[in-house]
Amino acid sequence: MTPVSGEEVTIGIDIGTTAVKAVAADADGRVVARTRIPHQLRVPAPDRLEHDADEAWRRGPLAALNQLARPDALAVAVSAMVPSLTAVDADGRPISPGLLYGDGRGRVPGTPADGPFPVGEAAEFLRWTAAHAPDAAGYWPAPAVANYALAGQAVVDFPTAFTAAPLFDATGWNAEVCGQYGATAGQLPRVEAPGTAAGQVGDAVVAVGAIDALCEQLVSGADNAGDVLVLCGTTLIVWVTVPEAQQVPGLWTIPTATGMSQIGGASNAGGLFLGWVDRVLAPGNADAVDPRRVPVWSPYLRGERTPFHDPDRRGMLDGLELGHDAAALRRAAFEASGFVVRQLIELSGAGVTRIVAAGGGTRVLPWMQAIADATGRPVQVSGVAEGAALGAAFLARMAVGKESAITDAARWATVERVVEPRAAWVEPVGERYRRFLELASLR
Structure with missing residues (x-):
């Protein structure tokens, strides 16, 4: 796309599980250019999940920036x-x-993985990586690799660093703890606040970004009490906004930039599960299924995060009959994802006013319909599927003084469409949801 004179364009790059997504956005959050660079998700063993880090974290962001072809961009963030x-x-x-x-x-x-992120997971990553590459110059998470590739600066944001506890504490990388896991504090990246300038790529400032889910949240508009944000990516993430922090067994509670809290968590019943179903089933129209003739998936192919925190939990398919075809099984898979959304909402105990769906999965219409049917509520679908990249583009604006408050990102929120639950599906879906909960309790 040819740059338009006077546009204040910034770029957001999101390193996702299956692709790098990037957008160029103007001052009002309108996407004026976008690109997607796929990369392989490697599962070399049932309990392994990895990237070719050079492909996905270094070359992917560089290729995305090049394909956007916006030399006029003021800044870029990851x-x-x-x-x-x-x-x-x-x-x-x-x-x-x-x-x-x-x-x-x-x-x-x-x-048990009972915190907002599994406490110690990043530290165990460091233990394994340091043992297998003891002569490495550094041990970096994905954004540090990307920021170094772009600007020669190995830097990550504070939220990302905090998920590395106990390696990172309130004062920085803990040298003693890092040593226990085989590294020095100096081998880990610099830590800065989201939205601050970290370096330069061409004429553009490289800004410090943030965790993908946080960037999605910034531009979702789901900031008021009772708002439910459903992030439909490789991981399914459900956040219910509540006025005050509260603790519910199995769920996570995190603060928001607006002073409220969110309760919910991440599930493996997102694109990782649905993508597997897509690969193993024949084609079929999930919307052309008899509402009363759908089996029930327990979608935990890689264990489950919230609310069970059980890496050994596995999937099952219940209630199969000869009349079921690929379309019925596909619909069951989308329903299973919707059932997880409903389960997390109900476990939160919070009053719900609306559901906002964001992420790349929002372009999968049967998935959105299943969430509406499973919850019995309308689903407002975000106008920009690359929400994490869009949120990063807003943080890039902060680094060049175009924005002063992170909460102002809410003005970039848009709704593309509203998906309504269907009356004919309410009763049979409710019956299957009860069976879904029974299956979950069998573990």
């Missing part, structure tokens, strides 16, 4: 999933696998 870790050489090039959230090499023996 968001990424957490936790992640790789070893790098003196030139910042990854030399070990890029370990991702949920990989068994991050499991802490005998410790």
Whole structure:
């Protein structure tokens, strides 16, 4: 796209589980250019989940920036999933696998994953990586690799660093703890606040970004009490906004930039599960199914995060009959994801006013319909599927003085469409939801 004179364009780059997504946005949050660079998600063993870190974290962001072709951009910022870790050489090039959230090499023996992020997972990543690449120049998560590739600066944001506890504490990288896991504090990246300038790529400032889910939240508009934000990516994430922090067993509670809190968490019943279903089933129209003839999936192919925190939980398919076809099984898979959304909402105990769906999965219409049917509520679908990249683009504006408050990102929120629950599906879906809960209790 040819640059328009007078546009204050910034770029957001999101390193996702299956692709790098990037957008260029103007001052009003309108996307004026976008690109997607796919990369391989490697599962070398049932308990492994990794990237070729050079492909996904270094070359992917560089290729995305090049394909956007916006030399007029004022600034660029990177968001990424957490936790992640790789070893790098003196030139910042990854030399070990890029370990991702949920990989068994991050499991802490005998410790339940009951915090907002599995406490100690990043530290165990460091233990494994340092042992397998002891001569590495550094041990960096995905955004540090990308920021170094762009600007020669190995830097991450404070939220990303905090997910690396106990390696990181309120004062910085804890040298003693890092040593216990095989590294020095100096081998870990610099930490700065989101939206601050970190370096330069061409004529553009490289800004410090943030965790992908945080960037999605910034531009979702789901900031009021009772708002439910459903992030439909490789991981399914559900956040219910509540006025005050509260603790519910199995759920996570985090503060928001507006002074409220969110309760909910991440589930493996998102794109990771649905993508597997898509690969193993024949084509079928999930919307052309008899509402009363759908089986029930328990969607935990890689264990489950919230609310069970059980890496050994596995999937099952219940109630199969000869009349079921690929379309019925696909619909069941989308319903299972919707059932997880409903389950997390109900466990939160919070009053719900509306549901906002964001992320790349919002372009999968049967998924959105299943969430509406499963929850019995309208689903407002975000106008920009690349929400994490868009949120990063807003943080890039902060680094060049175009924005002063992170909460102002809410003005970039747009709704593309509203998906209504269907009356004919309410009763049979409700019956299947009860069976879904029964299956979950069998573990």
